[in-house]
Amino acid sequence: AQTVTQSQPEMSVQEAETVTLSCTYDTSESDYYLFWYKQPPSRQMILVIRQEAYKQQNATENRFSVNFQKAAKSFSLKISDSQLGDAAMYFCAHKGKGGGADGLTFGKGTHLIIQP
Amino acid sequence: NAGVTQTPKFRILKIGQSMTLQCAQDMNHNYMYWYRQDPGMGLKLIYYSVGAGITDKGEVPNGYNVSRSTTEDFPLRLELAAPSQTSVYFCASRPGLAGGSDTQYFGPGTRLTVL
Numbered sequence: 658a659q660t661v662t663q664s665q666p667e668m669s670v671q672e673a674e675t676v677t678l679s680c681t682y683d684t685s686e687s688d689y690y691l692f693w694y695k696q697p698p699s700r701q702m703i704l705v706i707r708q709e710a711y712k713q714q715n716a717t718e719n720r721f722s723v724n725f726q727k728a729a730k731s732f733s734l735k736i737s738d739s740q741l742g743d744a745a746m747y748f749c750a751h752k753g754k755g756g757g758a759d760g761l762t763f764g765k766g767t768h769l770i771i772q773p
Numbered sequence: 774n775a776g777v778t779q780t781p782k783f784r785i786l787k788i789g790q791s792m793t794l795q796c797a798q799d800m801n802h803n804y805m806y807w808y809r810q811d812p813g814m815g816l817k818l819i820y821y822s823v824g825a826g827i828t829d830k831g832e833v834p835n836g837y838n839v840s841r842s843t844t845e846d847f848p849l850r851l852e853l854a855a856p857s858q859t860s861v862y863f864c865a866s867r868p869g870l871a872g873g874s875d876t877q878y879f880g881p882g883t884r885l886t887v888l
Contacts, residue, residue: 690875700861702879748815752875760806760831761877763815
């Protein structure tokens with residue numbers, strides 16, 4: 658079974674600075690997907706960024722980028738030029754491509770605080 | 774498109790009562806999912822469906838039932854509610870077509886309290 662670990666329950670960053678959220682995962686598959694979702698106080702789950710394991714190039718979406726280290730099973734999220742609207746819970750998630758139950762496996766989340 | 778919609782937004786149940794959480798999507802997605810999110814935790818998969826008439830268990834299916842009679846709707850049934858089922862419930866969907874995106878789109882959630 659896959660597991661996803663987020664070792665930082667809470668992170669704090671000054672507005673306009675850069676912050677990196679950590680995620681490690683465990684899987685026996687060679688091909689899979691990794692995601693970062695943002696959950697603001699409204700509870701809505703919002704996709705931030707997506708990475709396919711067979712792609713060596715790290716995904717980027719505007720101020721958000723990932724550092725995907727497949728051998729180390731690490732998938733960190735970097736947020737540049739942090740904004741007040743980035744304050745939220747961030748969840749790392751894994752989805753395999755093989756057999757077994759379809760669906761995402763989530764970490765416990767990191768609470769990101771933006772200091773003005 | 775409304776995307777994924779869930780009703781109700783909030784509900785309080787007494788122990789032993791039953792209820793159905795509704796989920797609908799208007800994106801013609803084949804795959805639909807139910808997750809629960811307990812306080813301070815990530816989401817856990819309860820049940821999923823790959824198409825009308827086909828459902829399967831996820832990580833935490835006990836105490837729940839699902840059905841999928843149409844592509845659009847995927848209701849979650851709680852029988853004999855227990856305090857351990859107090860949680861926020863999310864429905865999600867994705868296209869599921871060959872070559873299609875694996876990205877799941879989530880509804881706004883239902884907060885359920887069992888007293």
